[in-house]
Each structure stands twice: as structure tokens, then as C-alpha cells.
Amino acid sequence: MNRFKTSKFKNTTPKVAKKEGWINNVHAGSFSCQGNHIKASSKLVAFNTDQAGGGIVGLTSVNPSGGQWTVTQISCHSDLVTDMDFSPFDESLLATCSGDETVKLWRLCDPEQEQPSSPELTLQPGQGRLELVHFHPTSSGLLVVATAKSPLIWDTSRQEAPLAALEQHSDQLQSLSWKQDGSLLASSSKDKMLRVFDPRAQLTPVQSAKSLQSNKDSRVLWAKDDLLLTTCFDMMRAREVRLWDSRKLSSSVSSLSLGTSSG
Numbered sequence: 001m002n003r004f005k006t007s008k009f010k011n012t013t014p015k016v017a018k019k020e021g022w023i024n025n026v027h028a029g030s031f032s033c034q035g036n037h038i039k040a041s042s043k044l045v046a047f048n049t050d051q052a053g054g055g056i057v058g059l060t061s062v063n064p065s066g067g068q069w070t071v072t073q074i075s076c077h078s079d080l081v082t083d084m085d086f087s088p089f090d091e092s093l094l095a096t097c098s099g100d101e102t103v104k105l106w107r108l109c110d111p112e113q114e115q116p117s118s119p120e121l122t123l124q125p126g127q128g129r130l131e132l133v134h135f136h137p138t139s140s141g142l143l144v145v146a147t148a149k150s151p152l153i154w155d156t157s158r159q160e161a162p163l164a165a166l167e168q169h170s171d172q173l174q175s176l177s178w179k180q181d182g183s184l185l186a187s188s189s190k191d192k193m194l195r196v197f198d199p200r201a202q203l204t205p206v207q208s209a210k211s212l213q214s215n216k217d218s219r220v221l222w223a224k225d226d227l228l229l230t231t232c233f234d235m236m237r238a239r240e241v242r243l244w245d246s247r248k249l250s251s252s253v254s255s256l257s258l259g260t261s262s263g
């Protein structure tokens with residue numbers, strides 16, 4: 001029986017913007033990390049660069065000034081910037097985490113202006129390389145910071161220690177996502193597990209299941225209400241998207257294969 005299926009997306013092509021919509025002088029880097037290589041607020045765009053071992057972040061505006069984009073750089077860390085996130089409460093406040101084991105909060109200016117030489121705040125969890133950082137969606141002072149295996153909830157007004165250290169994962173943590181109201185936190189990891197935490201109530205998951213079919217790269221995103229969206233790989237190495245009910249992680253609500261192409 002032939003089970004080979006071609007993807008309905010195999011002939012899709014991106015729509016390339018007109019040249020006046022291109023941002024030039026972007027020395028983007030490609031690095032191995034679990035976090036984002038590019039993030040945007042309503043005002044600014046920050047991205048990894050290929051300079052200084054990845055410890056420098058590039059910066060530009062969402063909209064051009066005088067018809068042109070200005071690209072500038074800010075030296076953030078002594079090692080690779082593994083993830084970054086803009087505050088949902090302040091379009092100029094950027095959090096970065098790094099292989100140098102620190103989290104830093106930066107008060108950024110417009111790209112045409114001189115950027116700060118030092119961060120507003122530096123956190124040092126002391127648990128090795130940091131992989132992920134996400135602002136809480138409803139509490140401006142809270143962050144979740146991920147080491148290789150452990151999510152830490154941090155109150156930025158208390159720099160000396162995390163507010164909570166959630167249960168450690170048995171293998172590398174690959175993705176984190178807050179529910180829109182900030183009540184729950186979802187994670188995916190290399191041990192093929194999906195977990196849902198309620199940090200207000202307990203440090204262990206309120207729901208967990210070995211739901212992913214592969215330990216290759218996975219991402220989890222909180223969708224509407226109690227629904228989670230994951231991107232991952234199946235046992236045949238096909239890329240797939242799955243929709244989950246966070247109250248029952250044993251089986252997905254629906255799935256869609258995106259084919260086996262490595263492109």
C-alpha cells in the first residue's frame with residue numbers, strides 16, 4: 001500500500017514585497033537555539049545578528065523614517081542571544097536572554113538615536129545557559145525564563161531569586177506560551193511531552209501527556225480559549241500542525257501534515 005502523500009503546499013510561493021519595502025543592511029545571524037531570532041513591537045523590530053558571536057542585536061523601525069529604514073545595533077550579551085521579547089505594556093522595552101546565563105531588560109530608543117550602553121535590569125538565575133524569555137501578558141512585572149530544562153517565573157522587582165521554579169522537564173525544553181489571560185503556561189520539550197502549568201496554584205503541571213511523536217524541534221502556542229497549537233514532526237519526519245484541548249492532552253483535536261520537505 002502506497003502511503004506517500006504530496007503536500008498541497010508544495011507549489012506555494014511567497015509574495016515578495018516591492019523593493020521600497022525591503023530593509024537593507026541587515027546582517028542577520030542563524031544560530032542553534034530554542035528562542036526567536038526576530039521579534040517586533042508596534043514600533044520596533046529586533047533581530048539576531050551574525051556579529052560578536054551573536055551577542056549583538058540588530059534594531060530597526062516597523063515603519064521607515066523619511067522613506068528609509070535605519071538599521072542599528074546594540075551590544076546586549078557576551079554570548080549568543082538565545083531569545084528576546086518585547087513587553088506587551090511598553091513597545092520600547094525588550095527582554096533578552098543568552099548563553100552567558102543572564103536576562104537583560106533594555107529601554108530602546110528610535111534606531112536614529114543612540115541606544116543605551118547598559119540595561120535597565122540584569123537577572124542572573126545561575127542555572128546555566130538560558131533558552132527562552134517571555135513577558136507575562138497581563139502583569140507587567142512578570143517574566144518566564146527557561147533554562148535548558150526548567151521554567152522560572154520572575155518578578156522583575158525582586159532581582160535576587162525567582163518567584164517560582166516550575167517542575168523540571170526530563171529533557172530539553174523547546175517552547176513556552178502563556179494563555180492570553182495569563183492564567184496558564186504551556187510547554188513542549190524534547191521528551192515529547194506537552195505540559196500545562198498553573199503557576200498560581202502549584203509548581204507541577206495541572207495537565208501533561210506524552211503527546212508529540214518526535215523529539216525534533218517543536219513549538220507550542222496558546223490559541224483561543226482552551227486550545228493549544230503545536231508545530232512538530234511525526235514519526236515519518238513530516239512536519240505537522242496539531243490542535244489540542246489543553247484540558248485533555250492525550251489526543252489532538254485535529255492535525256494537518258505540511259509534507260516532508262526540508263525547505
